[in-house]
Each structure stands twice: as structure tokens, then as C-alpha cells.
Amino acid sequence: MSDNKQPSNWQKSIEGEWHGMPSLFEASGTHVGYNKVSRASEFADGRTTYWMQTRFDATGPLNDRFELGSPFKFGVIDSDQDRIYTGPDFIGSGRPYGLLVDSNYYSPGWNVNLRTMNHVVPDLGIQVYSSQLFEADTLVGVFNGLYIVTKDHETNPKTQKRVEQFLEHERRDGKRPFNLPVKHAGRFTGTFEVYNDKQELIGHNEVTIHHKPINLLHSEQTIEIKGVVNARWTAMRTRNGNHHQYHGPDMFGNGMSYGRYLYSVRHVFGQAYKLWSRETQVDEDYTLVCAWQFMQSQKEQYTTFGVLRWEEGDLVLGAQYVE
Incomplete structure (x- = not known):
């Protein structure tokens, strides 16, 4: 050789x-x-x-x-x-x-x-x-x-x-289940590298996910992306065991979690655009290591990846009482 x-x-x-x-x-x-x-x-x-x-x-x-x-x-x-x-x-x-x-x-x-x-x-x-x-x-x-x-x-x-x-x-x-914060609102933030379909690094995305629980199994999330991709999508998320769903209005789809790993496909309403994702909870602070692939017209557009860190906000599902 x-x-x-x-x-x-x-x-x-x-x-x-x-x-x-x-x-x-x-x-x-x-x-x-x-x-x-x-x-x-x-x-x-x-x-x-x-x-x-x-x-x-x-x-x-x-x-x-x-x-x-x-x-x-x-x-x-x-x-x-x-x-x-x-x-x-x-x-x-x-x-x-x-x-x-x-x-x-x-x-x-x-x-x-x-x-x-x-x-x-x-x-x-x-x-x-x-x-x-x-x-x-x-x-x-x-x-x-x-x-x-x-x-x-x-x-x-x-x-x-x-x-x-x-x-x-x-x-x-290894078998710890994938769970989002169930009682506190807050946000996930981080920077993702962005590669085009020729595997070239072309820039970065600043990613923010605004998270608000509705009840113990439902939450509202808004994904904000600024950089190479500029977008804002809101969807209601549900979880039943390790089955996850995204109910719009902006993104519809589903996912399954295997321990700490969640694999999902989300379709953007009214567009030939979808997001495949693998999201991994690597600690008990909800730190997410993410790989997101954007598909335009069923073809690879961008492969992006990075770390999202959790910033806890208000307790929205505190103890309930009947007086």
C-alpha cells in the first residue's frame, strides 16, 4: 500500500x-x-x-x-x-x-x-x-x-x-426512558453545525425549543431556528409510553423512544419539507445531543447536529388542591 x-x-x-x-x-x-x-x-x-x-x-x-x-x-x-x-x-x-x-x-x-x-x-x-x-x-x-x-x-x-x-x-x-420535563416550562438552547448535501460545512443554526407542559403527557413546543435555516414551528406533543406524536398546527408526525433515544419524523404542514431526528438524553439534566436531518422534496437538504441544554422556567403543573 x-x-x-x-x-x-x-x-x-x-x-x-x-x-x-x-x-x-x-x-x-x-x-x-x-x-x-x-x-x-x-x-x-x-x-x-x-x-x-x-x-x-x-x-x-x-x-x-x-x-x-x-x-x-x-x-x-x-x-x-x-x-x-x-x-x-x-x-x-x-x-x-x-x-x-x-x-x-x-x-x-x-x-x-x-x-x-x-x-x-x-x-x-x-x-x-x-x-x-x-x-x-x-x-x-x-x-x-x-x-x-x-x-x-x-x-x-x-x-x-x-x-x-x-x-x-x-x-x-441504558434503559432509562426518554422524558421531557413534565411539570416545568423552560427552553432548550444550543448551536448546531450545518452540512449541505455535499457534506460541506456551510454554517451554523442557533436552535431554541420553547417548552410548556399542558398535562403530564401533553406539551406545547415551539422550535425556533436562526442561521442557515430560518424557521419557527409550533406543535403539540403527546407521549404514551414510548410512543410520541406531533399534532400541529405547524408540524405533524410521530416517533418512538428506545431508552434515552428518541427517533422521530415531523412533516411541515403545507410544504414538501420534513425533519428526521435522533435526540438523546445524555444526563438527568435533560441535556439533548441531537442529529437533525432536513429533507426537501424527499431529498437530503441539510444534516445538522449539536447539543441542547435545558434552562428551567416556571412550575406550571404544581400541586392541586380542593378548598
């Missing part, structure tokens, strides 16, 4: 060994277990090799399906346009956008097609990972969870202890 070949920007951003304890969910959203993972994408001698050690601890048929009893090791054609996975474990490709990659590939051993999204968040020191698992267009399960990276795990006892503590935290929080 050529000594002049250099790793892509995405490859540089994920150097090191990543450690996580992703949760495994049935298609219904039922949490059935965990998968302890160590993985790395390594560039050497002009080639990129991805390896992954997994150990499932789950119940039901999905455990037997996904526990192959063998480590993963597969080739990658690395670039900042497409990362192409050349098997034998995974066949397909990933599409990088800065510190996020959106991948679609097939696992012969698992017999699932995966939509995997990995988002490195340096400010939080984590990678936010998820895989939606399909047979054709039918969802059969979901993996999701947070990862941290190390450079000296094999030799440093302090690093090993930090990883052990992180994995225990993930085991505790």
Missing part, C-alpha cells in the same frame, strides 16, 4: 479504543439487555481496519441472534466522502459530516441492515451511538448507548477503573 495515503478527518477524530455498554431493545421498545463493546478503527500502512469485541448479556431470541461468539474485524475504504465497509462482518458504507457519520450497511452474521449514527461530542467527552436494525424496511431491534475513548487502556490501571465506572453507569442508565 502507498505510504503517502493519509487517514480521513473522520478517521483522525475516532483514534483510540472506544468502550461502551449499548442497550439492546426489541422493535417494540422493550429493553432486553446489553452488549459490552470495545472497538477501534485503526489506520496502518495505508489501510484502515475496524475491529470490535462484543459480549451480549440479553434475554430472548435477539441474544442468540446477535451473539456470534467471534470477534469482528473488517476492512474499510477510508475517505471523507464515503467510508466503505468491505467485510466480512459488515458490507456497506458510512457518510461523514465533520464529527458525525451516518452509515447504512449489512451484517451477514446478524442478517440485519443497519442504520448506524455515531456522533463524537468533545465538549461532553463521549460518542453518541445508535443502530437501528432492519430486515428490508421492517425494524427488528435497536442498539444504542454512549462510548468513551482511551489511548492506554491495556497498561493504565486508572484508565481501566475509569472505563469500569463508566460501563457500570451505562448499565444503570
